[in-house]
Structure formats: structure tokens, C-alpha cells
Amino acid sequence: MNNNKKEVLLQVQDVHVDFGILKALNGVSLEIQKGEILAIIGPNGAGKTSLVNAINGFYHPSRGHIFFAGQDLTKLRPHQIAALGIARTFQNVALFKGMTVLDNLMVGRNLKMNSLFISQGIYWGLAQKEEIRHREAVERIIDWLEIEHIRKVPAGMLPYGLQKRVELGRALAAEPQLLLLDEPMAGMNLEEKEDIVRFILDANEELGVTIALIEHDMGVVMDISDRVIVLDYGEKIAEGTPQEIRYNERVIKAYLGSPARR
Amino acid sequence: MLFLGEVFIGGLLVGVMYSLIALGFVLIYKASGVFNFAQGDMTLLAALALVGFLNIFPLWLAILATLLMMIGLALVVEAIILRPLVARPPLVLFMATIGLGFLLQGIGQGIWGTDPKGLQIGLSDIPFEIKGLLISQFDLAGAVLSGSLVLILVWFFQKSKTGRALRAVSDDHEAALSVGIPLRKAWAITWAIAGIVALVAGIMWGSRLGVQFSLSLIALKALPVLILGGVDSIPGAIIAGLIVGAAENLAEVFLGPYVGGGIQTFFPYLLALFVLWFKPYGMYGREIIERV
Numbered sequence: 290m291n292n293n294k295k296e297v298l299l300q301v302q303d304v305h306v307d308f309g310i311l312k313a314l315n316g317v318s319l320e321i322q323k324g325e326i327l328a329i330i331g332p333n334g335a336g337k338t339s340l341v342n343a344i345n346g347f348y349h350p351s352r353g354h355i356f357f358a359g360q361d362l363t364k365l366r367p368h369q370i371a372a373l374g375i376a377r378t379f380q381n382v383a384l385f386k387g388m389t390v391l392d393n394l395m396v397g398r399n400l401k402m403n404s405l406f407i408s409q410g411i412y413w414g415l416a417q418k419e420e421i422r423h424r425e426a427v428e429r430i431i432d433w434l435e436i437e438h439i440r441k442v443p444a445g446m447l448p449y450g451l452q453k454r455v456e457l458g459r460a461l462a463a464e465p466q467l468l469l470l471d472e473p474m475a476g477m478n479l480e481e482k483e484d485i486v487r488f489i490l491d492a493n494e495e496l497g498v499t500i501a502l503i504e505h506d507m508g509v510v511m512d513i514s515d516r517v518i519v520l521d522y523g524e525k526i527a528e529g530t531p532q533e534i535r536y537n538e539r540v541i542k543a544y545l546g547s548p549a550r551r
Numbered sequence: 552m553l554f555l556g557e558v559f560i561g562g563l564l565v566g567v568m569y570s571l572i573a574l575g576f577v578l579i580y581k582a583s584g585v586f587n588f589a590q591g592d593m594t595l596l597a598a599l600a601l602v603g604f605l606n607i608f609p610l611w612l613a614i615l616a617t618l619l620m621m622i623g624l625a626l627v628v629e630a631i632i633l634r635p636l637v638a639r640p641p642l643v644l645f646m647a648t649i650g651l652g653f654l655l656q657g658i659g660q661g662i663w664g665t666d667p668k669g670l671q672i673g674l675s676d677i678p679f680e681i682k683g684l685l686i687s688q689f690d691l692a693g694a695v696l697s698g699s700l701v702l703i704l705v706w707f708f709q710k711s712k713t714g715r716a717l718r719a720v721s722d723d724h725e726a727a728l729s730v731g732i733p734l735r736k737a738w739a740i741t742w743a744i745a746g747i748v749a750l751v752a753g754i755m756w757g758s759r760l761g762v763q764f765s766l767s768l769i770a771l772k773a774l775p776v777l778i779l780g781g782v783d784s785i786p787g788a789i790i791a792g793l794i795v796g797a798a799e800n801l802a803e804v805f806l807g808p809y810v811g812g813g814i815q816t817f818f819p820y821l822l823a824l825f826v827l828w829f830k831p832y833g834m835y836g837r838e839i840i841e842r843v
Contacts, residue, residue: 345729371731383726385719387783387837395712396719400731402712420712463730 296323298467298499299344304353306339306523313339315523316353321467326493327501328510330534331520332543337503338380340520341469344501345377346370357467372400376465378456380472380503386445390436390455393444394427397462401426427462434458434488450481457485461492468492470502474509482506486513511535519543557684558804559797564690566796568755571697572769573776573788574704575748580782581708582717582741583633585644589652591770593746596659597621598753598762602670603663610672614750621746624655629739637734638724656767667763672754693755700751704744705785717741775819779826781836791834795819 299321306314314336321327329337342348344355346367355362362370376397385393402423431440434454439447444455453473460468473489474482486509492498504510510517511531519527519534521543527534534540572590579587600620604613632647676689708714720727720737728734753762756769776795780787803815832838 347725347728366733367725367728368731368733371729377729379726379729383723383729385722385726387722388715388718392715392718396715396727396732397730399712399716416711420710459730 297321298323298358299501300356301340301344302354302356304340304343304350304355306336306343306348306350312523313348314343314350317520317523317525318353319518319525319528321499321501322516323499324493324497325499325515326489326513327499328514328517328531329501329503329520330505330507330510330517331526334522335520335543336523337520338471339523341377341471341501341503344370345375345469371463374463374466375469376460376463376467377469378453378460378471378473380475382449382452382456384444384452384456384459387443389441390444390447390458391427391431391440393455393459394430394462395423397459398423398427400463430458430462433491435484450477453477453481454485454488457488457492461496461498464496465498467499467501470500470504472503472505474504474506482509489513553683554804555801557686558800560684560686561690562797562800563793564687564694564796565800566793567694567697567701568752568792569772569776569796570701570789570792571748571755572752573773573780573792574701574785575745575752576770576773576777577780577782577785577788578704578708578748579741579745580721581785582721583644583738584641584721585648586641586782587745588645588648588770589655590745590749590773591767592652592655592659593621593624593749594753594756594769595762595764595767596624596655596753597746597750598670598757598766599659599663599668601750601753601757602668602762605670614754617750618747621750622743625739625742625746628742629735633738633742634735652767656764660764665764667761670754670757670762672758674758689759693759696751697755700748701789704748705789707744708785713740772819775823777833778823779819779833781833783837784833784835787833787835795822798822 297320301317301319304314304317305312317336317340329340331337339348343350344362346362346365346369350363357370357373357375360373362373385396388396402419431437434457436451436454436458439451444452447455457470457473470489474485477485489500489502490513493500502514514531517529517531517534518525519537519540526539526543527537529537572594575590576587579585579590597617601613601617604616608616628651632651636644636647674689674692676687678685678687680686708718716727716732717737717740719730720732720734724734727737752769753766757766760766776788776791779794780791799815799818802818803812807814826834
């Protein structure tokens with residue numbers, strides 16, 4: 290967190306998400322501050338992905354509200370929420386597998402391109418100029434993520450670690466204000482993790498993107514996040530700096546279980 | 552030799568029109584993962600409507616009116632078929648398009664009648680000669696029109712922003728939504744394009760064969776093309792269309808006499824079967840490799 294004054298970018302207010310009798314989120318409230326890296330942790334099934342899905346509009350809360358820069362997201366559809374400046378990645382990589390890496394990033398850039406469907410036909414030159422401008426922006430991201438050598442390769446042919454990296458690139462191509470990362474380092478080896486950590490920190494510091502990430506690797510979480518929020522059984526059980534979380538009794542209990550009673 | 556050239560070129564020209572019909576399937580398949588069984592009936596509907604409108608309007612206005620009708624149809628299909636069936640298995644959507652096909656056939660014939668009608672768009676079918684080769688003026692015009700539409704569509708899908716978004720939708724719905732692509736709009740655009748393809752195919756084939764029920768069977772001509780080229784490949788549809796057009800003509804002329812003729816209708820299927828033995832996804836289809 291670079292600036293000391295805390296400006297709230299996203300506010301989750303008493304959000305409930307349920308599937309039948311299963312409560313994925315049970316009255317979760319939290320805030321994401323502008324410019325921070327917030328880690329969301331918790332045991333499997335704690336509701337972390339449900340929270341991300343609720344923020345980006347895949348799930349609609351049955352109760353509660355989510356505000357982004359003052360605007361209520363609760364009733365909006367995912368593509369509208371994306372247009373407001375919230376990008377995300379997926380736990381199981383959701384790339385456009387048949388399209389090249391370059392095209393994947395260009396699609397990610399779609400929101401920034403505003404020439405209309407009709408005008409693409411009529412003002413051919415204008416649309417071409419715009420295409421070139423956005424292509425340059427996308428190429429910068431490609432350079433930065435060090436994926437120049439694979440830009441013409443269909444995304445589905447890439448190894449998993451690179452797919453994760455391309456997905457990060459696609460999310461960043463939209464120049465989002467808030468980036469939601471669902472386990473960006475899952476299944477990666479140490480070297481790949483270090484790369485991704487570097488990209489996340491760069492995105493945060495140099496591009497000024499606010500980041501909320503779900504991650505299981507506690508070493509990474511403790512290293513890079515400004516704040517940590519802990520979910521368990523659909524509820525927030527702790528919130529604080531990495532230091533505070535590390536020694537929080539409820540958190541330790543949630544992860545390790547309580548001592549067996551006799 | 553000259554005769555061979557004539558047969559070959561005549562086949563290629565017809566082949567371009569096969570490519571166009573096949574492309575109607577490929578585009579919808581690529582953009583919404585649905586094999587649109589109603590494509591042939593959309594072609595019939597467009598041709599019937601055009602003939603109907605020609606009774607009241609001049610040609611350009613009739614074409615415009617039909618175009619608007621096909622776009623309207625796309626919006627209706629999106630709202631009453633695709634939207635309620637979102638996230639269902641492809642087979643469900645496939646069945647829905649079969650139903651849609653019957654519906655369109657019935658509606659079209661209900662409004663404009665079942666008797667065969669001629670469609671005159673001012674093209675004469677007099678062959679002309681280039682360096683001794685006789686070429687059908689009509690086929691040439693059809694090939695030029697179909698060919699240019701094919702090129703426009705290829706550019707649109709491969710290079711334009713909207714085309715890229717449509718391809719993205721076909722690859723992954725959730726990811727497409729997450730980058731801000733509205734699914735409903737994408738589907739409506741795709742089906743509108745399929746409607747435009749149907750209209751052009753309806754004009755070309757309708758004025759060739761007459762406008763009647765059998766026009767909807769023209770879609771069957773696209774099946775071997777799709778198998779040959781691969782259902783999800785745009786270049787595949789184009790090249791396979793040309794191959795089928797040329798091959799069926801050559802086969803009819805040079806093999807036909809030995810087996811009693813009439814092999815033009817089924818030769819493309821034999822060709823397709825042959826390709827399936829070696830390339831189950833077609834020549835250019837995307838091979839699906841499952842990671843186990």
C-alpha cells in the first residue's frame with residue numbers, strides 16, 4: 290500500500306450466497322482498499338471462489354450488496370461488471386483455447402476498444418487505426434509477461450504454467466481497476482511461482498491495479514499481501530495484516546482443526 | 552483437355568456456392584457450439600420471403616426487407632431458443648434447431664405457399680466463352696457473389712473486434728463474460744450472419760433451382776463439405792466446397808458413364824467417408840485432444 294489515506298474501492302456488505310440449503314457465503318462483509326494487495330485465504334470449501342464469483346457477477350447474492358466505486362453491483366450481469374473495471378482469472382484456467390495468445394489478449398482488450406460494429410465496416414481506416422493502437426498496448430503486456438515467443442500459439446496448446454500467465458495477461462489487457470485472481474499459482478513449480486509473484490507485484494506497483502487474490506501458498510500470501518482476510522464455512526473469521534493473521538487462534542483452528550475433546 | 556477444363560471450372564464455380572452454405576454452418580458452430588440443422592430451412596425461408604416481397608417491391612427493396620426479416624429472426628431465435636437453453640448440452644441445442652427448421656419450413660410455406668416459384672434476379676444463364684472454354688454466366692456471378700461474401704466473413708471473424716469476440720464466446724462462455732462480452736448480443740449477431748448467408752444462398756440457389764421445399768435440402772450439400780473440411784474450420788469450408796464442387800462434376804463426367812450415371816448426388820459423400828477414415832476431424836478441423 291503506497292498511500293496512507295484509505296480509499297475503499299470495493300465494499301461487500303453482508304453478502305449471502307446460497308445453493309439450496311448449502312450456504313456458500315453467510316453474511317460476509319469486507320472492504321478492498323484502493324491500491325492494496327488483499328489475500329483471501331481459508332480451507333477448501335470456505336467460500337473463497339464463491340466470493341469472487343459474487344463480486345464479478347456470476348453469482349447473485351440472495352442478501353446483501355456489493356459496491357464498486359460507489360456503484361451497486363448486486364443486480365448487474367458479469368459483462369457489465371467487467372465493463373466497470375473488474376477483471377478476473379479462474380482457478381482452472383479459462384482461456385480461449387482455440388485462439389492464439391495474441392488473440393486472447395486482444396479479446397481481453399475488447400472493452401477498451403470502442404468502435405461500434407457498424408462503424409468497423411464504414412470507417413474502415415478509423416477501425417484499423419484503433420486496432421493498431423490496441424495491438425501496441427497488448428504487445429507491451431506480452432513483452433512484460435515475457436511470452437513473445439508464444440504469441441501465435443493457440444492457448445490450448447501451452448503448458449499449464451504458461452496458460453496461467455496468459456490468463457493474467459488477458460485480465461490485465463482490459464486495464465482493470467480491480468483484479469481478482471483465483472489461485473494464480475496453483476499447481477506451479479517454484480520458479481513459475483516466483484515469476485507470477487513478480488508480475489503481480491509489478492501490476493500492483495507500476496500499473497496501480499488493486500488486487501484481491503485467493504491463494505493457498507502461505508509463504509506467498511505472507512510475502513506479498515498488505516492485508517489478509519480469512520474465510521471459513523462461508524463466514525469471515527479474521528482480517529488483518531499477515532503478521533496478525535499468522536498468530537490468530539481462530540485461523541489456526543480453522544486450518545488445523547481444534548484439539549480433540551476427551 | 553478443353554472439355555476437362557470446362558467441367559473442372561464449372562465444378563469450382565458451383566463449389567464456391569457450396570462453400571457459402573457450409574460456411575453458414577461453420578460460423579454458427581464456431582460461435583455458439585451448435586450444429587444448426589435449420590440452416591437449410593433458413594435458406595428456404597429467405598428465398599420464399601424474397602419471392603413474396605418481389606411481388607410488392609422492386610428487387611433492392613425486396614432484398615432489404617428479407618434481410619431485415621432474417622435479422623429479426625436471429626433476435627427471436629436468441630430470445631426463445633438460445634437464452635432458455637443456455638448451458639445445456641450441445642445435443643439439446645441441436646434438437647432445438649431441428650425443431651426450428653420444421654417451424655420455419657411450415658411458417659414459410661404457410662405464408663407463401665408450397666407451389667414451386669421462379670426467382671428472377673436478372674441474371675441470364677447463357678454461357679460465354681473464354682479462350683474456347685464455355686463458362687456459365689450464372690455460375691460465374693454466383694461464384695463471385697458467394698466468394699466475396701465468404702472473404703468478407705473470413706475477414707470479419709479472423710480480424711475484426713466483433714469477430715474475435717464471437718470466437719471467444721464459442722470457446723468459453725464464462726471467460727467471455729469475464730472480459731465483458733455480452734453473450735446474448737454475440738449470439739444474436741452470429742445468427743443474424745447465418746441469416747444473411749441463408750439469404751445469399753437462397754438467392755443463388757433459388758434462382759438456379761426454383762423456390763420450393765427441396766431448396767431446404769440444399770443444406771445436405773453442405774454436409775460432405777463440412778465433413779471434408781472440418782465443422783469448425785473456415786478455410787476448411789472454403790477449400791472443401793471447391794473440392795466437392797469440382798470432384799462431383801469430374802466424377803459425373805468421367806466415372807458416371809461406367810456405373811450408369813447419376814453419381815453426382817452421392818459422390819461427395821463417398822469422398823467425405825474416405826476422408827473420415829484418415830482425418831476424423833476433417834482436413835482442417837480442430838483436433839480435440841483430451842488430457843487424461
